[in-house]
Amino acid sequence: MSKSLKVAAVLAGLGLFAIPAQAGKLNLGREALPDEVAAWDRDVRPDGQGLPAGKGSVKEGEPLYLERCASCHGEFGEGAGRWPVLAGGAGSLKKDNPEKTVGSFWPYASTAFDYIQRAMPYGNARSLEPNEVYAIVAYLMFMNDVVKDDFTLSKENFAGVKLPNTGGFYDDDREKVEKKFWNPKPCMTNCKAEVKITGRASVLDVTPEDGKKGPKVD
16 A cells, blocks of 8 residues: 555544545645635736736825835835835946846836735735735836826736836846856866955945944844
């Protein structure tokens, strides 16, 4: 008797369920109900698939953002403390200290919608109604100069919102374009005795110097 059937026999003896006629099938659980599936199936694609019905305007999003988001992300999306910056950073990606914001770095508005719907506000995730999420995303787009102040975001026009860095992403092609440089048998003997440091994390202000305390982490 297989292990699964032995388990089934034990459970059957306890009156929990009947031994299945088909070997290997335990008849555990049940099919998820449509409402249960819908509660978890909340991911949103760049083309808008998965969006809930609803809409929200920039003007509706401003007070919502100030009430639910600004304490961490700043009143203008500039970030508070060490919380992420959401707005600004245009043209900074090629600089030494790029600002990776919704407007300067993110490829699709669906990234913002999906994350806000799933995980925000911090400490009270999934508390926002669909119309509130639409409004907050619309306001984020406005703060990043993607839409005008009279814009209303909805399921119908969502896919038409294009972020500035949409074309800045591409599939990882290193296996094709760099494979000729890969060494299948790297040398692991006679290694250098001295290692030369070519860069330091202090550039990012995360490495204490001279015994000083590091930056405060909230």
